[in-house]
Amino acid sequence: xxxxxxxxxxxxxxxxxxxxxxxxxxxxxxxxxxxxxxxxxxxxxxxxxxxxxxxxxxxxxxxxxxxxxxxxxxxxxxxxxxxxxxxxxxxxxxxxxxxxxxxxxxxxxxxxxxxxxxxxxxxxxxxxxxxxxxxxxxxxxxxxxxxxxxxxxxxxxxxxxxxxxxxxxxxxxxxxxxxxxxxxxxxxxxx
Numbered sequence: 001x002x003x004x005x006x007x008x009x010x011x012x013x014x015x016x017x018x019x020x021x022x023x024x025x026x027x028x029x030x031x032x033x034x035x036x037x038x039x040x041x042x043x044x045x046x047x048x049x050x051x052x053x054x055x056x057x058x059x060x061x062x063x064x065x066x067x068x069x070x071x072x073x074x075x076x077x078x079x080x081x082x083x084x085x086x087x088x089x090x091x092x093x094x095x096x097x098x099x100x101x102x103x104x105x106x107x108x109x110x111x112x113x114x115x116x117x118x119x120x121x122x123x124x125x126x127x128x129x130x131x132x133x134x135x136x137x138x139x140x141x142x143x144x145x146x147x148x149x150x151x152x153x154x155x156x157x158x159x160x161x162x163x164x165x166x167x168x169x170x171x172x173x174x175x176x177x178x179x180x181x182x183x184x185x186x187x188x189x190x191x
Contacts, residue, residue, distance in 0.1 A: 008032055008042055011166070013139075013154040015129035017046065019069040020151060020165065022062075027148030033061070039118070048110060048121035057118040064092045064122050068129040072152035075133050076141040089126045089133075096123020146170035 011017040021032040021042060033039045036053040039061055043050050053061075067088035071081045097113035098120045112120035131137055132154050139156040144165035151165040164170040 008045060011153070012156070013128070013132060014046060014125055015068050015132055016072065016151075016153050016165075018042075018125050019065055019072065021065060022069075023151065023169075024148050025069075026150050033058070043118070043121045048112065048124055049116060050112065050118050050121055051116045053118050060092070061118065061122055063088055064126060068125070069152055071129065071133050072141050073143060073150075076143050076152055081133070089129055092119075092122045093126035093130060094123070096120040096126075098124045144170050 008017075008021070011020065023030045023032065033042055036055060036058045039058050040050055040053050067082075067085035070085040071089060074081050074085075096117075096119050099111045100108050101111050103109055110121075110124050112124075132139070132141060137154070139154050140160050141152055142155045142160075142162060144151045144153060145163040146165075149165060149170050151170075153162070153165040155162040
């Protein structure tokens, strides 16, 4: 990983992990793929290694990210999907040449086109988004309960009642704030 950049938030669902490359959307936003090299890093960490990335491809990746976020957010609150977001997701899905392959360990991996293009990787991410938004996978789309985050995430917990996109960041931050507020309240009551 390249030094000087915020860590990636890695999850179990490719599409919502990708939307997590922009965090704190309702607060002080943190861009986790600010450069072409950083997008290449994120793709590699997620099993979608590409040879290189142009500024136009980075712009397209961010457009896909925001489209997935918009569509997943709409689906989570049971609103109509934004037509422009649907169009971007569908276009990205159709533009790539990736193939699912089965490993000897019985796992699915993605083989990108012979040139390992960013478009191929984006098509995999778009296809994953289509799968979760269309309700084809076991789980539900939800929004992070953090008022500064509100990230869409895919809840696969047994009860489907998860509140936070990431317990190590948003969940802990909210629990710490609640604990500190209670401490202040108890200190004032004791005086």
